Amino acid sequence: MTAPWLDVRALRVEFPAGSAPHAPALRAVDGVSFALERGGALGLAGESGCGKSTVARALVGLAQPRSGSIRLEGVELAAQAAHRPAAARRRLQIVFPDGPSSLDPRQTVGQILEEPLVLHRKGNRRERLARAVALLDAVGLDAGQLERYPHEFSADQRQRIAIARALALEPELLVLDEPARGLDSSVRAQLVQLLVQLREHFGLALLLTTQDLALVHVLCEDVALMCLGQVCEYGSCSEVFGAPRHPYTQGLLAAVPLPDPSAARRRARAILSGEVPTPAAPPTGCRFHPRCPVREQVPGERCAREEPRLVCAPTTQATQVACHLYAALTPPR
């Protein structure tokens, strides 16, 4: 079996927590593995604090993993972006969630789009300008906007500019960190359609982090659900959303508001009660057990004592789930 195009194994990212000299580290990502084929799309979904954005940042070298590996076409990528060769950096680009920090307020759109080209020494001034115009066109903005500043644009237009900047170096993987957060639904749909078209046009692979499971369903083929730094269910969207196995996945799906009142009322509501535990002090055993509605079905308080491993789900070899309910099944690979 050949290795996947992008292979992430046992990724672990820790942050110093607290100022005490021997304070235990906050383990934001704790042993996450996934694979992505060239041109594929994977959604990382979960509640805030589950570590999905940290995974996204580690991929492009902005968060330093403590251990684990990220391989692109079999070649190990350095932990820090600065230690990666320019050619490798070019291939993975990230789009940050819109915010005051995502675009430099003192640069014009033209400067923002040309900066990656300048840094990577691509083209002369005229070629770079032509490229900036082409990029703006690709994201649905017109060339007349090159001289304007970020604050003159609406939130969704700024997000388009950020996408154009990420596309400037013709990347192969676009990492989208909460790309549609805070946008109104009509313009959000426009942005999602743009991403679908760009992906087709440039043959891009996507890694999307979001809380919005419906967005994953529209944009991605595969989905990995994260709970407090770990993947608890991983498989194709059709499998996972069609027949969710992990109680966390079931709870998240039940919480998604459906634009259909009769379906919304028929459905079980708010399955997930209680608070999301903080990743600084994760629960023992299964990360999800304090909120799990079905933990009584596993005998002997096993969920509180023992971490479940990812195992392959019964009907398919593709979906993996980490829950003691399915502990009798075989581990993957």
Added chain:
Amino acid sequence: MSVLEVEHLSVRFDTPRGALQAVSDVSFTLEEERTLGLVGESGAGKSVTALALLRLLPTSARVETGSARFEGLELLALGERELRRLRGRRIALLRQDPLCALDPLSTIGRQLGEVLVTHLALRRRQARQRCARALAEVGLPDSERHLDRYPHELSGAERQRVLLAMALLCDPRVLVVDEPSSALDVTLQAQMLDLIERLQERHGTAVLLLTRDLGLAARACQRVLVMYAGRVVEEAPAEALFAGPLHPYTRGLIESLPRFDAPPGQPLRPIPGVAPDPLVPLAGCAFAPRCALAGAHCRAEVPPLEPWRRGEAGLGLSIASERRAACFEKARIALPSSAGKGPRA
């Protein structure tokens, strides 16, 4: 029974760039123990509408016309002293940002107690007991301990619950909930909605829910008003609205949502264009520039919000009488062949 009746409310702002018509001719009735949704994207005028009712608009805003009757009082004509007796006691507002809404320098118990001391003239000890009960009611067990904590010691979800407890302390008749979706995880949001609904059943509170999330409105509201560019473009019972919207904007909103029951890979259908600049007055329907059905009539004249009568295009009798839409082309939209019908599970 109706609790709050709003008629022909119009609000305009004076800005350095000219007059901005934020709300035009908005009317609705809020019923006891019911949830009414004001749905619209940013700039649609839903928050301005709610703030106008609470008389919390900034000084640059002017209520041009309209009336808002609540318990025999005209809210828009009340003096500041009467308003103070009303706000927080009979009409409460639940804001979206729990960190800004709580005073970081005083304990939860003090902030909650202040409401009771001010409005109901309770003594400190009585107030404390009642606050503890209120916290328990919103699902914060061990409430005695919470009373002595400061806002920063609570998690975001706990703060949200404290705010809800505060809003409901005086047992208000009307609770205005401003955008519960934006800052919360979907799971917490679902918990909050369930909680509000349970408390609403117990106390008979009328809820006015402001949101830009149609899915949220579908889950929580019995009746929904869709707003666009300051006007109500459609009003209907939630079921009817989602089963067969009558306004092209509503239909566009519903179609632009990603949904699970669509086959994977099916493209979304966004509404083309963007919302109009509120500083540029439009002659006709504000949605016309983005509307595929718009004709010359739509661009020349603002369509009135008219009841959708039964018999037209064969809609069911019971729902037909309760629906209104502001579109000259509603008959074309209501045709059952339209692709905009949500799939029925």
